[in-house]
Amino acid sequence: MGLNGRSISPGDEIYEAKNPFFRGMRDAIPIGLGYFAVSFSLGIAAGNVGYTTFQGFLLSLLNVSSSGEYAGIVLSAEQAGFIELALMICVANARYLLMSFALSQRFSPSSTLFHRLTIGFGLTDELFGLGIASKGWLDPVYMYGAFFGSIPLWALGTAFGVYAGNVLPVILSEALNVAIFGMFLAIIIPPGRKDPVVLGAVIVSFLLSLLASVLPLTASISSGTRTLILTIIIASAVALLFPLKDEPAQEIRTETTEES
Amino acid sequence: MKHSYYTYIIFMALVTYLIRVLPLTLLRKPITNRFFRSFLYYVPYVTLAVMTFPAILTSTSSLLYGGAAFIVGIILAWFSGNLFVVEVGCCVVVLLMNTLIH
Numbered sequence: 001m002g003l004n005g006r007s008i009s010p011g012d013e014i015y016e017a018k019n020p021f022f023r024g025m026r027d028a029i030p031i032g033l034g035y036f037a038v039s040f041s042l043g044i045a046a047g048n049v050g051y052t053t054f055q056g057f058l059l060s061l062l063n064v065s066s067s068g069e070y071a072g073i074v075l076s077a078e079q080a081g082f083i084e085l086a087l088m089i090c091v092a093n094a095r096y097l098l099m100s101f102a103l104s105q106r107f108s109p110s111s112t113l114f115h116r117l118t119i120g121f122g123l124t125d126e127l128f129g130l131g132i133a134s135k136g137w138l139d140p141v142y143m144y145g146a147f148f149g150s151i152p153l154w155a156l157g158t159a160f161g162v163y164a165g166n167v168l169p170v171i172l173s174e175a176l177n178v179a180i181f182g183m184f185l186a187i188i189i190p191p192g193r194k195d196p197v198v199l200g201a202v203i204v205s206f207l208l209s210l211l212a213s214v215l216p217l218t219a220s221i222s223s224g225t226r227t228l229i230l231t232i233i234i235a236s237a238v239a240l241l242f243p244l245k246d247e248p249a250q251e252i253r254t255e256t257t258e259e260s
Numbered sequence: 261m262k263h264s265y266y267t268y269i270i271f272m273a274l275v276t277y278l279i280r281v282l283p284l285t286l287l288r289k290p291i292t293n294r295f296f297r298s299f300l301y302y303v304p305y306v307t308l309a310v311m312t313f314p315a316i317l318t319s320t321s322s323l324l325y326g327g328a329a330f331i332v333g334i335i336l337a338w339f340s341g342n343l344f345v346v347e348v349g350c351c352v353v354v355l356l357m358n359t360l361i362h
Contacts, residue, residue: 037344055265062273067308076268089275094303100283101291120281174320175355178329181316182350184308189337198305205309213314231307239298
């Protein structure tokens with residue numbers, strides 16, 4: 001309710017005059033609630049390979065990326081080398097390069113380096129979306145509010161996931177093991193409905209990944225390395241065969257996690 | 261030598277941060293190379309698909325449960341698209357099969 005006993009709605013003077021930090025926080029809380037569910041399943045995966053609740057919390061607090069974190073969980077469980085890990089993280093998070101370039105254009109020319117350095121930290125698909133959707137030059141304080149409203153929930157979700165995996169009965173925690181894969185399917189399948197090239201790429205990826213895991217030559221490689229090599233080969237082939245048209249609009253895409 | 265998970269977490273965080281912050285600070289010119297832009301566009305789909313299958317099969321006590329979750333997940337994602345519905349749907353399938361078959 002507003003100051004005069006009426007509810008506040010967008011367009012109201014009171015609403016617009018609100019502190020940008022709180023506006024950012026309010027806009028990000030729905031995102032944060034969705035994050036909680038998603039990062040919970042990351043926590044299940046992390047707990048399965050021996051992450052503690054605090055390590056799960058730290059992992060999500062510092063990385064804030066679903067596919068990057070999952071790749072990191074798999075590779076760290078295999079005690080992978082750091083060059084390999086760096087390459088895998090670059091591949092899993094490559095899309096953030098594009099988002100960062102796009103958001104860079106929205107910074108006022110007078111913005112400080114400090115703001116660029118801190119806003120880069122929380123650039124997820126959804127928070128990037130909020131930043132791009134806001135009017136005029138990007139307001140760093142608005143972004144900080146958005147971070148504050150969502151990133152702690154992301155970190156807590158993972159911590160809860162690790163904890164739940166440890167205390168729930170086996171029959172439940174086993175069922176939760178597939179949650180992370182359900183989340184990945186929800187990200188990659190719906191765009192395949194609209195874009196046949198994406199659908200084709202996904203199907204080819206499933207098949208080659210299965211093949212690589214059973215063929216004697218490739219099955220002996222760790223699954224993290226296989227993921228890295230397959231991703232580079234398949235994505236390069238698709239990019240060569242079906243390059244994007246020169247429309248800048250196609251540069252920016254966001255994942256579907258905001259629907260959750 | 262065995263590395264602790266803390267080392268991995270900090271290292272991952274540094275690499276992730278660099279990817280996010282470099283275009284905002286040092287490399288401010290947008291990417292124009294068509295191949296590289298296309299590569300970046302397809303990478304998330306490919307890498308998530310590779311990480312999902314066949315790993316989902318071995319994430320449960322029987323290949324059958326994981327396989328059922330995979331198929332139901334694809335169907336739910338295709339028709340509903342809602343992340344939460346797909347996640348819960350996959351888990352319920354494994355839970356049901358585990359309860360019924362045992």
